[in-house]
Amino acid sequence: MAKITKQCGKISLAANVCDLERTLLGGQSFRWRKLCDEPQIKYCGVALNTYWELTPESEQIAYEAHADADNQKQDFSSLLSDYLRADFDLEQEQSAWLKADEQFAKFAGKPVRMLAQDPLENIVSFLCSQNNHIKRISSMIESFCASYGRKIGHFHGQTAYTFPTLEALSELNGNQLDKELRAAKFGYRAKYITRSLQQIQDFGGNAWFEQLRQMPYVEAREALVQLSGIGYKVADCICLMSLGHLESVPVDTHIYKLAQRHYLPHLVSKENLTNKIYDEVAQHFQQLHGKYAGWAQTILFCADLPQFQDKTNNKKRKK
Numbered sequence: 001m002a003k004i005t006k007q008c009g010k011i012s013l014a015a016n017v018c019d020l021e022r023t024l025l026g027g028q029s030f031r032w033r034k035l036c037d038e039p040q041i042k043y044c045g046v047a048l049n050t051y052w053e054l055t056p057e058s059e060q061i062a063y064e065a066h067a068d069a070d071n072q073k074q075d076f077s078s079l080l081s082d083y084l085r086a087d088f089d090l091e092q093e094q095s096a097w098l099k100a101d102e103q104f105a106k107f108a109g110k111p112v113r114m115l116a117q118d119p120l121e122n123i124v125s126f127l128c129s130q131n132n133h134i135k136r137i138s139s140m141i142e143s144f145c146a147s148y149g150r151k152i153g154h155f156h157g158q159t160a161y162t163f164p165t166l167e168a169l170s171e172l173n174g175n176q177l178d179k180e181l182r183a184a185k186f187g188y189r190a191k192y193i194t195r196s197l198q199q200i201q202d203f204g205g206n207a208w209f210e211q212l213r214q215m216p217y218v219e220a221r222e223a224l225v226q227l228s229g230i231g232y233k234v235a236d237c238i239c240l241m242s243l244g245h246l247e248s249v250p251v252d253t254h255i256y257k258l259a260q261r262h263y264l265p266h267l268v269s270k271e272n273l274t275n276k277i278y279d280e281v282a283q284h285f286q287q288l289h290g291k292y293a294g295w296a297q298t299i300l301f302c303a304d305l306p307q308f309q310d311k312t313n314n315k316k317r318k319k
Helices: 021-024 077-083 091-099 119-128 136-149 165-170 174-183 187-205 206-214 217-224 232-242 253-262 275-303 311-318
Strands: 006-014 032-036 043-048 050-056 059-070 149-155 158-161
Touching: 006 077, 021 032, 021 043, 050 077, 050 149, 059 077, 059 149, 091 165, 091 275, 119 136, 119 187, 119 206, 119 232, 136 158, 165 187, 174 187, 206 217, 217 232, 232 275, 253 275
Parallel strands: none
Antiparallel strands: 006 059, 032 043, 043 050, 050 059, 149 158
């Protein structure tokens, strides 16, 4: 096993512009958990081939980064800053959203960062997310990484693995991979993952991901739905979370209900989220929140999740 190096440091990202709880545990990524609570909150997880322990402070985020020899020369401060999009002025944008959207004040209590994720991990994760919940998705992704990724080390009772590279996955036999994923209880998602991995290779692999980043959002979205098992909602998640198209607004049933209650009451009688209604909801938020509409939607999404709601305000919000 390769030697693991540990580096410690801090990045400048204040608590008033980064709530790590909602950012890391709110359904963007599925590889983070809270390691300890008060008086010193700490989160741990794997991202960008590195095991992290993050401790939020009033003006900074302290980190421990653990990586193997292949990654030990990384500038971990820059890596984490990029992952949390630390250069994005959330205060300024949130002020603009508050002015444009009279409903936004109900949801703007905690600042959520939009993670800049690896597109391959993002695609596989959201293929696993279909008809699923966060706990089980996390378990499936950890199983996938343990089977096909590289071991980083053992931390706090759990072994951490990198997400497998496209090159490593391309060496696997597709039929065998499908069988192994089904045996690991991935169900019908196994064929979607196996087929999508082959399609990604056919489209150009990592170079294709870079092309998607450079494309206009609508074109990138259309390209992604060519992948097996990916519809417009998952394509929007990928565009938003790993391709830099921050105007992308994924509309799931949760966001649809929020839109019915607070933004588009004429849709209350419409139970089914058709493609036409999906587009109407997404375009409403894009027009309201502008070029970073997907980030604004993520704040709305997290604020309305039961586990993040301020219990003292629940009754007020339901009125």
